[in-house]
Amino acid sequence: MKSQKIKATLILITSIIALLAIIILVAPRTKEPEPSDLPNNHEYTGDEGYNPVTSSEDALAALQTYRASIAPFDTFDGLSVMDLAIGEGEVIEEGSTNYSAYYIVHQSDGSILDSSFDDKNNPTALKSPLPGSTNLIEGWKQGIVGMRIGGVRILNIPADLAYKEADLRFIVILMPKQ
Numbered sequence: 001m002k003s004q005k006i007k008a009t010l011i012l013i014t015s016i017i018a019l020l021a022i023i024i025l026v027a028p029r030t031k032e033p034e035p036s037d038l039p040n041n042h043e044y045t046g047d048e049g050y051n052p053v054t055s056s057e058d059a060l061a062a063l064q065t066y067r068a069s070i071a072p073f074d075t076f077d078g079l080s081v082m083d084l085a086i087g088e089g090e091v092i093e094e095g096s097t098n099y100s101a102y103y104i105v106h107q108s109d110g111s112i113l114d115s116s117f118d119d120k121n122n123p124t125a126l127k128s129p130l131p132g133s134t135n136l137i138e139g140w141k142q143g144i145v146g147m148r149i150g151g152v153r154i155l156n157i158p159a160d161l162a163y164k165e166a167d168l169r170f171i172v173i174l175m176p177k178q
Helices: 002-026 056-069 138-143
Strands: 080-085 100-106 114-116 152-157 168-175
Touching: 056 100, 056 168, 080 168, 114 138, 138 168
Parallel strands: none
Antiparallel strands: 080 152, 100 114, 100 168, 152 168
C-alpha cells in the first residue's frame, strides 16, 4: 500500500516536471535588444546607456548620445518603434496630450531636420520641450501610444505618416507635462 502511494506521488511529480518543461520551452521569451533587432540599420553599439529620463539634464545627455550615433537609414515599410529606455511614469494612450517631449528628427541621409537642441551644429542646451498635442504628424501620434513618461523611443516613420516627402527617424523622450 505504501509503495503504491510512493509510486503515485513519483508519477505526479514527474508529470508536473514534464508540464513545467513544456511550458518553459513553449513560452515566449523577452530579451534585451540586439543590434540586429534595431530597426533599419540604426547604428547601435550596445553602450548607449539609456535610463529612464527624469530631468531636462538627462534628456540633454540622452539626445547628445543619440546625436553622436546618427547614421543613414533605408526606407521604412511602415511605422516601427524601438524603446531604448522604458519610463517609469504614466502610459500614453491614443489621443493623450498629457506630456511634453524632447526630440531629434533626422532624414535617411543622416542629416538632422529638427531637434530640441538650442543650436543644430553646436548643441549645449535644450529649447523648451514640445507640448503634447493632437496636431502632430500621424506617425508621432501612433508611435508614442504605449510609451511611458520618462521613456526614450525611436520612431521610424514612413513618408505617408510624416510630411509625405520622405521617411523620418525620430528619437523621442517623453517628460511630464509642463
